[in-house]
Amino acid sequence: MSLSELPTDTATLRVIRAEDEHLAHNYHPLPVVVSRAEGAWVTDVEGKRYLDLLSAYSALNFGHGHPALVAAAQEQLARVTLTSRAYHSDRLGEFAFALAELCGKDLVLPMNTGAEAVETGIKVARAWGYRVKGIAPDAATIVVAHGNFHGRTTTIVGFSDDPVSHDDFGPYGGGFVHVPYGDAAAIEAAIDDNTAAVLIEPIQGEAGVIIPPEGYLRAVREICTRRGVLFIADEIQSGLGRVGTTFACDREEVVPDVYLLGKALGGGIVPVSAVVADRDVLGVIRAGEHGSTFGGNPLAAAVGTRVVEMLQTGEFQKRAAALGEHLEAKLGELVGRGVTEVRIAGLWAGIDIDPAVGTGREVAERLLARGVLAKDTHGQTLRIAPPLVIRATELDWAVEQLKLVLAG
Numbered sequence: 001m002s003l004s005e006l007p008t009d010t011a012t013l014r015v016i017r018a019e020d021e022h023l024a025h026n027y028h029p030l031p032v033v034v035s036r037a038e039g040a041w042v043t044d045v046e047g048k049r050y051l052d053l054l055s056a057y058s059a060l061n062f063g064h065g066h067p068a069l070v071a072a073a074q075e076q077l078a079r080v081t082l083t084s085r086a087y088h089s090d091r092l093g094e095f096a097f098a099l100a101e102l103c104g105k106d107l108v109l110p111m112n113t114g115a116e117a118v119e120t121g122i123k124v125a126r127a128w129g130y131r132v133k134g135i136a137p138d139a140a141t142i143v144v145a146h147g148n149f150h151g152r153t154t155t156i157v158g159f160s161d162d163p164v165s166h167d168d169f170g171p172y173g174g175g176f177v178h179v180p181y182g183d184a185a186a187i188e189a190a191i192d193d194n195t196a197a198v199l200i201e202p203i204q205g206e207a208g209v210i211i212p213p214e215g216y217l218r219a220v221r222e223i224c225t226r227r228g229v230l231f232i233a234d235e236i237q238s239g240l241g242r243v244g245t246t247f248a249c250d251r252e253e254v255v256p257d258v259y260l261l262g263k264a265l266g267g268g269i270v271p272v273s274a275v276v277a278d279r280d281v282l283g284v285i286r287a288g289e290h291g292s293t294f295g296g297n298p299l300a301a302a303v304g305t306r307v308v309e310m311l312q313t314g315e316f317q318k319r320a321a322a323l324g325e326h327l328e329a330k331l332g333e334l335v336g337r338g339v340t341e342v343r344i345a346g347l348w349a350g351i352d353i354d355p356a357v358g359t360g361r362e363v364a365e366r367l368l369a370r371g372v373l374a375k376d377t378h379g380q381t382l383r384i385a386p387p388l389v390i391r392a393t394e395l396d397w398a399v400e401q402l403k404l405v406l407a408g
């Protein structure tokens, strides 16, 4: 659906035209203007309802406006929202305690966005490399995977191999070594005395929900332990219930040295991210060496604490696992009927669209017309990450719409 195909004077078009005038074009949103949302559903400015199968790339794991999260935010709004870390607040300690416990680790370093958590993880790994491992000054390297997505800062895009993310933003910082994703032997071969860390997504999200071969995460864990290298798991999109377990690393019963968390940690209300690790790793950062004006603010801490409490019951993880199995069976029926491959982990799926049907973007636009919101990635892939509060019957309806779109 291009702008010219839309009715000429609708509330939707007026908003899109106004945005077009003054908003930088760093996104290419679907032509829908959301004005309200609840649970798994959003309503646009025309009053039309859509089932949200993207959930802000997993930042809305608990759905839009979850009452427990809204209540936590509202309560905190009326008390204090920002102190900066120049003072203590009465919320941050409890958040750190709860999150550390959820992760089975000692310490939490709170930030805001996912990219900041990744940047923090990189700084922690390098400081650990110099101060604990004894790597020569400025020689530390970090092993990363082809196809990675870790965010948009200049350091991070420097080690992305997606040309759209990477090109024309140099000069790039060094210190990163690339290996194929899913190949543990390649990691082993890439490690030398200067390697501080291996940084991977346990499942690659932006790449199209790429699930590594069974045993990969266990092998990475074993290699990192044996070679004295930190295993940093970017669980910003894969973690916090999405795949049917608290963390995607849990699928192989693996515990990384460092968790990078974000997205759903803010309950879909405020940006909250964190680096979580044991004292012997995260303890290397000294006062004044790292920080953020907003990181760990009382509002973020109040919402984050409630998110952790909700995950502690295991209810959302169970839902994701059960609904994921349900969805897997439904999506499996589409293979060979407009779909070439489906990859699914919990309630997170990458659906490769047969080019004969159209591009991922075209399918997403046709789904939009049928009241279903999903997003394409890398051309032919449709990526879905429904809120974990969605019902099985709603998923069935969405898959039925996809079936109709694929049938043309």
Ligand SMILES: *Cc1c(COP(=O)(O)O)cnc(C)c1O
Pocket (backbone or CB within 6 Å): 057, 112, 113, 114, 115, 116, 118, 149, 150, 151, 152, 201, 205, 206, 234, 235, 236, 237, 238, 262, 263
């Ligand atoms: C989204 C994402 C990030 C970046 O998070 P932002 O909050 O957008 O900065 C980093 N890593 C992974 C795996 C992500 O999916």
